[in-house]
Amino acid sequence: MLKGKYLNRITEVNKIFIDKIVKDGDTVVDATMGNGYDTVYLAKIVGNNGKVYSFDVQEEAIKSTRKKIEKEELNDFVTLILDGHQNIDKYVKEEVSCILFNLGYLPRAKHQVITKPNTTLMAIEKSLELLKPNGIISIAMYTGHEGGMDERNYVCEYLNKLDQNYYNVLHMEFTNQINNPPELILVEKKG
């Protein structure tokens, strides 16, 4: 199958922006740790002068991510938190430059454990408070699973009304793909 260079997957598109915005020494959050790919990705950018807080509600996610960060020797500055991202303010007390959400379920695990509209929105509201000027919240959304479309609509309804004097909200989608392609929303706090 033919492949593009930058736009095959929403997570690749996301990295075009994150690579530019997140810097060595930054404090960042992975709000949906899963198998830890995003946590490792962020940790490699911020390096050991930075800090990564990573959240998930499943033990499996913690185990799988812990293995990866130990192998890559990133554990000194990565904190894995077994709790919902809606409680982000209990753990993160400083301003951050980036908060990543990759919504939905953990691939290859129980598909009943999915992110939910209410808690996702609560986490996004708290994330807006924690974000430093010119920082970014990135939200990858999937609509193919049960509840996914409701969550997407709930999140969009809220973000579409954010005051443009304070935030830029960009919504991206693959307009020529079939079968519920994922979507990406980026929120930048104005400086």
Ligand SMILES: C[S@@+](CC[C@H](N)C(=O)[O-])C[C@H]1O[C@@H](n2cnc3c(N)ncnc32)[C@H](O)[C@@H]1O
């Ligand atoms: C699509 S996966 C994330 C993939 C991950 N970013 C990676 O790199 O592998 C979504 C994750 O969100 C987690 N999740 C569900 N509800 C959550 C909540 N309230 N707070 C934090 N994580 C949650 C799920 O357990 C699942 O692991």
